[in-house]
Amino acid sequence: MKELTKEPLNLIIGGVGGQGNVLMAQLVGQALVQRGFTASVGDTYGVSQRGGPVASHVRISHDRSYGPLIPAGQADVILTLEPAEALRLLSELGSPSTVVVTNSRPVYPPDVSSGRATYPSLEDLFGALKRYSAGCTVVDASAAALAMGDPIFTNIVMLGVLVGADVAPLERQDMADVLTERFKGPVLERNLEALDRGIGLVRAARTAGKP
Amino acid sequence: MEGIDVNAPGTTQLLMGNEAIVRGALEGGVGFSAQYPGTPSSEVLSVMASVARNLRIHTEWSVNELVAAEAAAGASFAGIPALSAMKQNGVNVISDFLVNVIMTGTGTGGLVLVTGDDPSAISSSNEEDSRWICKWMDMPLLEPSTAQDAKDMVKWAFEISRLVDNPCFVRETTRLAHTRGKVMLGELPTERKTAYFPDVWDMCKPAKSRFTSGPFGILHHQAHERLKRVVPVFEASAFNTYEGPEKPELLIITSGVCYLYCQEAIAMLGLGNRAGIFRLGTTWPLPEQAVRKQLERTSNVLFVEEIDPFIEGSVMEFAASLGASLPPKTYLGKRSGHIPSWGALSTDLVAQTLGSILNVPYKVAGRDAAYSEGLKEATKMVPPRAINLCPGCPHRGSYWIFKNALSIDGRHGLVAGDIGCYSLGFIGAGFFQERTMHCMGGGIGVANGLGNLKEFGFNQPVLAIAGDSTFFHACIPALVNGVYNKANFIFAILDNSATAMTGFQPHPGVGRAATGDPAPRVDMEALCRALGARVEVCDPFDLEGSTRVLLDMMADESGGARVLIMRRTCELVRARRDKGRPYTMRVNPSVCAGDSCGCNRLCIRVFGCPGLIWDKEAGKAKIDEAICTGCGLCADICPQRAIERKAA
Numbered sequence: 001m002k003e004l005t006k007e008p009l010n011l012i013i014g015g016v017g018g019q020g021n022v023l024m025a026q027l028v029g030q031a032l033v034q035r036g037f038t039a040s041v042g043d044t045y046g047v048s049q050r051g052g053p054v055a056s057h058v059r060i061s062h063d064r065s066y067g068p069l070i071p072a073g074q075a076d077v078i079l080t081l082e083p084a085e086a087l088r089l090l091s092e093l094g095s096p097s098t099v100v101v102t103n104s105r106p107v108y109p110p111d112v113s114s115g116r117a118t119y120p121s122l123e124d125l126f127g128a129l130k131r132y133s134a135g136c137t138v139v140d141a142s143a144a145a146l147a148m149g150d151p152i153f154t155n156i157v158m159l160g161v162l163v164g165a166d167v168a169p170l171e172r173q174d175m176a177d178v179l180t181e182r183f184k185g186p187v188l189e190r191n192l193e194a195l196d197r198g199i200g201l202v203r204a205a206r207t208a209g210k211p
Numbered sequence: 212m213e214g215i216d217v218n219a220p221g222t223t224q225l226l227m228g229n230e231a232i233v234r235g236a237l238e239g240g241v242g243f244s245a246q247y248p249g250t251p252s253s254e255v256l257s258v259m260a261s262v263a264r265n266l267r268i269h270t271e272w273s274v275n276e277l278v279a280a281e282a283a284a285g286a287s288f289a290g291i292p293a294l295s296a297m298k299q300n301g302v303n304v305i306s307d308f309l310v311n312v313i314m315t316g317t318g319t320g321g322l323v324l325v326t327g328d329d330p331s332a333i334s335s336s337n338e339e340d341s342r343w344i345c346k347w348m349d350m351p352l353l354e355p356s357t358a359q360d361a362k363d364m365v366k367w368a369f370e371i372s373r374l375v376d377n378p379c380f381v382r383e384t385t386r387l388a389h390t391r392g393k394v395m396l397g398e399l400p401t402e403r404k405t406a407y408f409p410d411v412w413d414m415c416k417p418a419k420s421r422f423t424s425g426p427f428g429i430l431h432h433q434a435h436e437r438l439k440r441v442v443p444v445f446e447a448s449a450f451n452t453y454e455g456p457e458k459p460e461l462l463i464i465t466s467g468v469c470y471l472y473c474q475e476a477i478a479m480l481g482l483g484n485r486a487g488i489f490r491l492g493t494t495w496p497l498p499e500q501a502v503r504k505q506l507e508r509t510s511n512v513l514f515v516e517e518i519d520p521f522i523e524g525s526v527m528e529f530a531a532s533l534g535a536s537l538p539p540k541t542y543l544g545k546r547s548g549h550i551p552s553w554g555a556l557s558t559d560l561v562a563q564t565l566g567s568i569l570n571v572p573y574k575v576a577g578r579d580a581a582y583s584e585g586l587k588e589a590t591k592m593v594p595p596r597a598i599n600l601c602p603g604c605p606h607r608g609s610y611w612i613f614k615n616a617l618s619i620d621g622r623h624g625l626v627a628g629d630i631g632c633y634s635l636g637f638i639g640a641g642f643f644q645e646r647t648m649h650c651m652g653g654g655i656g657v658a659n660g661l662g663n664l665k666e667f668g669f670n671q672p673v674l675a676i677a678g679d680s681t682f683f684h685a686c687i688p689a690l691v692n693g694v695y696n697k698a699n700f701i702f703a704i705l706d707n708s709a710t711a712m713t714g715f716q717p718h719p720g721v722g723r724a725a726t727g728d729p730a731p732r733v734d735m736e737a738l739c740r741a742l743g744a745r746v747e748v749c750d751p752f753d754l755e756g757s758t759r760v761l762l763d764m765m766a767d768e769s770g771g772a773r774v775l776i777m778r779r780t781c782e783l784v785r786a787r788r789d790k791g792r793p794y795t796m797r798v799n800p801s802v803c804a805g806d807s808c809g810c811n812r813l814c815i816r817v818f819g820c821p822g823l824i825w826d827k828e829a830g831k832a833k834i835d836e837a838i839c840t841g842c843g844l845c846a847d848i849c850p851q852r853a854i855e856r857k858a859a
Contacts (some may be wrong), residue, residue, distance in 0.1 A: 065392060073575035074576055095582070111595055174749070
């Protein structure tokens, strides 16, 4: 996507503390500003360094500054590193016109591991996400990152997914430029590989999804 | 991307509120910055330190907020513009100095104090509104709404400070501090100031040469008078803006990020021709004539501000002072119950309130009842996600040791807690061991009371805890007190070699300065021993050995304050430094007895490391490869020894 299709376009980047979504949102914000948009990126994280729900609110505009948080029901795109978080965010911020893009790999909360709570089946989870959104794309970004040898790349794979899903005014080159400013040498190469794997994942998911 | 110290006026950068504050300070000529970390304002000094060498600014992580503010004031006395940022709690810590410095003045440098308030206490133990201190202390107060405001206001705040010869306060909130927005940069000054403390006898330099708080009466009077200098400046300030119809049905008076909530709520409800917004950027002293002009527009006023009714009270007080000359009005806000008196506000909350006042029902866009109900029902399948200590966290080991030792001891001992990651000890993450938790240094403070109740039949062991950074911040006087007054407690310092909670800032015990340069290391055990306390150093991952030491210390009949240093580096710091995992972990499925074990899933349900998960199909525990940090600790808690560690 090159152009901004809505004023403002509200994008949520969510996940669980420690998955790297704050960095993702920062890279997205930087790329948007370099494209000439006005963007605000509001990070919502609590006391949890790790393990709690985390979401960044990205508000993309031609020229206006909006508040740090997206109002209820007004998220246009929800992109998450963890699938249950996608539903949590959809219920707060989504509407029937929200597009959902999520990583498929669950991060189990301690209450689930201990048996105090249950984690839904992925079938139920994706069913609900599809039913209450304008479309839900599911990718296994964690597997793609593990295939590269380190789960740390999951967030950059998801950046590729964001670009590949064509739901924000960002193209591969925009993200590649931002990564090039931040990383060097072999680390940059690995991150660019993660970005491209993400773009490939969406293509594969969408081809598989066609009747 | 260019750095925050680039001298490129007119260009834009995407800056976090805290980064914008730094940029404003750089444009205002800051030469000295001192701070103690505290969310949401921690990044101010981290970012400042990253450009300190290049711009030759002094930056330091001070031992606490009081020393930071005093150090910054010292620089200002000698003519160097200085800045100190803190979270709302820090404002209390510096208050004793402030009440004196407003009488002495701050000199020719200029002193800017930034406070990061935390509505909804997202990363705090309370949601104090620090703005009250400005009324109390005769200090000017600025409230930015956007990152751009934050940059512009902080730059301006140095001038304001020099004008009133007192500190100027800038109040941000979490939502501004941690939101990135577009900021247009201004010019960086090129002139470099010389520090000089004016000589009493130097008649050629009429600058203030004495900063002593006395004689009191006259100095207190002068502080009131100096504040008046800023009144005409605030009355004319472009940071106070009105937008809306000439004669609105409802006038909203707001400040900070709430301004953006009001703007968006009005747009959402289509109330642009009925409601107007007066945004106050210069909140104290209240620009009364500017306020009066706005009040005369209408007879209905709504105050929208976070956290306390600060502006609400000031405006109503001013309105009352006008008597019959101001026509009567209806004032709505926290006092009337239209705006919540606690918790952060949002666009939705403001829209609901505006809708109810102006009879335009607020409905979440694009949702009908069936959708909302169905989605709400479906979302019940999403499990709660409790916050937890990180995988590999040394505090999990420490709490496990405390829990077991207190239980073996059997006298119903308790943990008096403090502020840091280990504050999670009051929930399951720390096995519910923490029984008191207040402020920095509060745990060892109350232990001084609990530890001197023997006369009243009290024999419960008292275990006060604090982190290493908290120890230096606020615990040393209380430890001296405990030794001197023979308070019977054990003080455990959870030394993870970092101020972990706020982002791993260094402190006097780690041998590194804010800029990353080597620094002298203060030896905490030598310090404690010099006080005459018994000191033991243990490893939180040595569950058996450390428990034995703690039991021995609890049995020590000699009484008085004793110190137990639980030392192991924060896992997040270790992982950055060492890369890789110390151990490869595995649950041996042929040894794990699952639910037939009788341990009732001890490793998962009680120990609770996120790296351990329950394999539903196998009915046994399992290691989550993506999360486990390979610390090896869980191998020692499994009663069947089913968890195996292998050196990686």
